[in-house]
Amino acid sequence: MPRRRFHSIVLAGLLLSGFEFPGRSQTISSSTPGSALTTGMVGVTSAQTAQLNALNLQPVIPGVTAVACPATLEFYDDTGALLKQLAVINISPATAVSLAFRPTVPATAANGRAPIRAVIFMPSTAATNTGSGSPVMAVVPVSIGCNIMASLEIIDDSTGETHTFTTDLRAMTAYRVLPLSVAH
Secondary structure (H helix, E strand, O other): OOHHHHHHHHHHHHHHOOOOOOOOOOOOOOOOOEEEEEOOOEEEOOOEEEEEEEEEOOOOOOOOOOOOOOEEEEEEEOOOOEEEEEEEOOOOOOOEEEEEEOOOOOOOOHHHOEEEEEEEEEEOOEEEEOOOOOOOOOOEEEEOOOOEEEEEEEEEOOOOOEEEEEOOOEEOOOOOOOOOOOOO
């Protein structure tokens, strides 16, 4: 197989598997490769609690060992400072974990609210095709990560009622800063 074709096949495999090439990404507390979901900013009063929920959507299949599903649940303020974090080694299939956070609201806060956002970070888990067979196939990583459904709710502390609920989280995609070369 020509060398150029081999490199094209490997590159295509990496891109199709969701492999992220090294680069800077948005603020999350982990430097481990993976993916992150974030809510938008929400205001929380001193009489409310924010709760971030993560549900593993993998079904329970008798006789089948589930893929490990680690995740880190986090809350950030509007400056990007980490406020609270919970690292979970494994969220079992069809189960959920939650992180509750009651921010302190400064007296100078606009409208008596503390602006926060919630982030769920899921480290990459992958299996590798070892390149066996005849002819030998390229080694390609295959993503086998877990499937998480996240939600954020703002709960009134005195009544226990949920005032705000959203499942609208967005992927925090990696971005790169590429230098421009100037032809002389």
